[in-house]
Amino acid sequence: MTTYQDKGPKPEGGKFLSFDHIVFWVGNAKQAASHYCARFGFEPIAYKGLETGSRDYAAHVVKQNKIYFMFVSAYEPTEVELNSHIAKHGDGVKDVAFAVEDLDTIVKKAHERGAKIVRDIWEEKDEFGSVRMAIVQTFGDTTHTFVDRSNYTGVFLPGFRRTPTKDVLLRKLPPTKLDFVDHVVGNQPDMEMEDIAKWYEKTLMFHRFWSVDDSQLHTDYSALRSIVMTNWDETVKMPINEPAPGKKRSQIKEYVDYYGGAGVQHIALNTQDIISAVCIITAIHYHFYGNVRLVFIAMTRRRMAFYKQMFWSRADSLKSPS
């Protein structure tokens, strides 16, 4: 495991604040949104569809504390972009949106440094104010939307209507205590991790926060390499993974094979109370992979080892010259 002290040059302008929301392209947006509410304690907050004048797509937004997930489906079977994405990948994450300050500088710099601009800066307005956004291409078919919502007070984004929260089931569920998106992992095919990490350095001026190679992160059968990319203020973390040789197929290669290319493998959600969060989510019948008790023990050991290593590396750097 390597931790990095050098953030590189500070960006001259533009600031990434946090994850804004995650967009899933799915076969049935309402049903997918309902799953995250009933099984993970999210609350439906906003909707866009035929009733609001959106004739091509239905979008359902769910929220829990600072986490916003948007599920989108196309109405027409002849719609090409979203339907072909689902045909290739199945339901999956299409966009990871960042809340930003000084959108103009971020887009200008990204464009100058070679980022593909999927949609240049545009503005959406309604009675609650205006939001400015732009979209760039990242790994695989995935995109990043940059969102400047500093002049907006609405429930989600212009064009969305607040969802009436009349679901009697949801009102009976205890809070699951998930707070914010901690990190979003992008899995890459063999030997493509380094190029994607460099893309974040070059176009978004992110830096390397942490990395591991396959000698450090492996089981008896599966291995991977990972570089965690983050913004200057280290408020947004995007681990970039690739497979490494093992006795069996790496979990990263398995993901890439089944997803049909690079994509978002998992979204980590921060909680201040993991015991309660897992107990409540388990109680409402969500299946956790593996033995939850063993996972807790392994996590605690791993975290203690991480802090121990961090302590000694900081202590070494503070040694006075002899």
Ligand SMILES: [Fe+2]
């Ligand atoms: Fe993770």
